[in-house]
Amino acid sequence: MKNNPNSTLPMVLLGLIRQAPRSGYDLRRMFASSPLAHFSDSPGSIYPALARLQQRRWIRPVDEPDGSPRRRRPFTITPQGLAALEKWLSRPVTGSDVRLRPGDLMLRFAFLFEVRGRTSTIRFLSDFEHELSANAISIREYLKENKAHMSMAGRMALEYGLGEYVARAEWARRALAELRRRRR
Amino acid sequence: MKNNPNSTLPMVLLGLIRQAPRSGYDLRRMFASSPLAHFSDSPGSIYPALARLQQRRWIRPVDEPDGSPRRRRPFTITPQGLAALEKWLSRPVTGSDVRLRPGDLMLRFAFLFEVRGRTSTIRFLSDFEHELSANAISIREYLKENKAHMSMAGRMALEYGLGEYVARAEWARRALAELRRRRR
DNA sequence: GTATGCATGTAATACGTTACATGATTGT
């Protein structure tokens, strides 16, 4: 992979730094304690990632370097960084994302609401729900046709996947309803 | 990470080779077409992984090398390989697995049923269901106490996680019931 | 005999992980 600054970790760092100035240590503690989609809190992943973001001018230290090398160093997002974040958030919801990286989509959902607001989030959720339902339907059809001559474990594994899609689609519909209700 | 032969990819390769002799190309096509938990079908991941398994004597070529370097080369599992696979399958279901790598657990479920049979699988599913329910309960309690002063997106993201745990736990109970019904 | 698909492999690169190193701050 050629240097890929659009992978998940840098985007999460960008999104969290956009909320408020944060240091590497702040971010590590958030990853260590957060109940959701987990990233490693190891210094060996976060500090290099922050250094890359800084090289690209997507974040910058809040205050000028004051000489002492081991002090707390909070970062803020730059205009270019915000543009990169918004671009990532605005990517279409692909079937591949829905099947392989639903956790990434949830991160995008949370940041999208903060950064772009209600209307963009409604569009996002609607696309998400659409993809999820399509997947659920195609698994259901596959099961209907092949149930008879599948191994038990194979069928159960498919039913597991089906259950996940259904639960996520239901969640998306509830979230959509709630967002629409909040129409100012 | 020191050479870690117990990560997911080598174990999946081992499990599939145990089912029947398979070549790297066979495995690539399975990954490219399978509807479930996806691994990369790129040659750059699979052939090196097979080479490492072969170095550890966990798999071996079906027939002796016949000189021609670019011919189909199916592998079988060795006794040591089977032992390593069974050890991986027998690992306890940890909370960290349940939260961070449910896909791995589903792979283990499928192979466990093939390799160790019904009783081991029932124990596995029972542990899985237990962990899932515990997670669901703790998220529910957290939501109850903090709902009021959470951001909308934050609460929705938690509810998404809750929905996944609930759906998985329901699946596990259905699977358990079906396995128990099949007693002899 | 040559184009197409089958099949195995390697090289360059980036990144995450683990373990370790080191400086600053705070409490006693």
Place this chain on the structure above:
DNA sequence: ACAATCATGTAACGTATTACATGCATAC
């Protein structure tokens, strides 16, 4: 003064990814 903790960073290692290379088989 010293320990504990805060905070940033580096080194070694393994591995996934992308792109490329190479040989065999088959059909035409």
